[in-house]
Amino acid sequence: MKDMPQLGVGTFRLEGKTARQSVRDALDIGFTHIDTAQFYGNEEHVGDALQTSGVDRADVFVTTKVWWESLGASDFIPSVHESLSKLKLEHLDLLLIHWPYPGDDIPMKEYLEQLAQAKDEGLTRHIGVSNFTIPQLRQAVSILGKGEILTNQIELHPFMQNRQVVEVCHELGVSVTAYMPFAVGKVMQNEVLKNIASEHNATPAQVVLAWMDKKGIHAIPSSTNKDHLQGNFDYTKVTLSDEQIALIDNLDNGERIVDPDFAPDWD
Incomplete structure (x- = not known):
């Protein structure tokens, strides 16, 4: 698969049989982008699901x-x-790169050159970064050159829209991928999103994914529930009005969920 799909499925916090089942269900539904990480400790289970799914390798990102x-x-x-x-x-x-290196022991140039080498050696078709701030992203693009970084994967949801980072990503030709797009379930409780969802006979999750699509932001929600996965996949049935998009835009309050002690100084 050449391009990164608009919608993928995340596997953070999914382990063992649960991770395998979630990925198998997602592939069964028609998802074509599966996102994992070394830190999740589930690459093996994701691999099992990919191998036993019957889906052609060329059809999965x-x-x-x-x-x-x-x-x-x-x-x-x-x-x-x-x-x-x-x-x-x-x-x-x-x-x-899951997180920029905390501290100065390893310069960014060193690990970005390793990232580029992984691509040169054919270990990956595309390269990118995650949790990079605006200065870090600018530095990364100056090291690797424009057009090399496919995406910056960041926390992004209606309550933390990271607008400055998104703007700079687009300016630099880097796509944005939102992790935790549902703010660990908080979107399901929000009255504004629930009202918009009821107008479309949809779920708040579908409304959020439709909003992200409209903004040109990729998303990788995760779920262990096949019905929820199917619902996410069917978000394209929702077409939001400009007024509804403005209502969602107004939900931004800078509420960050992911902030480990090794995180960079956020924008």
Whole structure:
């Protein structure tokens, strides 16, 4: 599969049988983008699901991410080989830096050159970053050159729309992928989103995905419920009015959910 699909399925916090089943269900429904990471500890289970799904490898876009503890020159490429081995794949479609390295021990240039090398060696077709701030993204593009970074995967949902980062991504020719697009379920409780959903005979989740599509933002929600996965997949039945989009835009209150102690200084 050449291009990254608009909608994918995430696997954060999914383990063992649950991860396998979720990925199998997603592929069964018709999802073509599966997102995992070294840190999730489930690459092997995702690989099992991919292998036993009966779906042609060429029809699936697979993303994984290198954990920051493996960003050093001696660890980076071996960690990618290990990921490929667990995923039972010859190559990835997208390889991301999961988090920028915290501190100065490993310069960004060093690990981005490793990322580029993974692509040169055919270990991945595309490369990108995750959780990069505006200054870090500008630095990354200056190191790798424009057009090399496919996406910046960031926390983004109606309550934290990360507008400045999105704007700079688009300015630099980098797509945006939203993780936690439903704000760990909070969108389901929001009255504005519930009202818009009822007007479309849809779910708040579908409304959020339709809103992201309209904004040109990719999304990778996760679910262990096949009905919810199907609902997410069917979001395209929702066409939002300009007024509804404005209502969702107004929900932004900067509420960040993911903020580990090694996170960068956010924009």
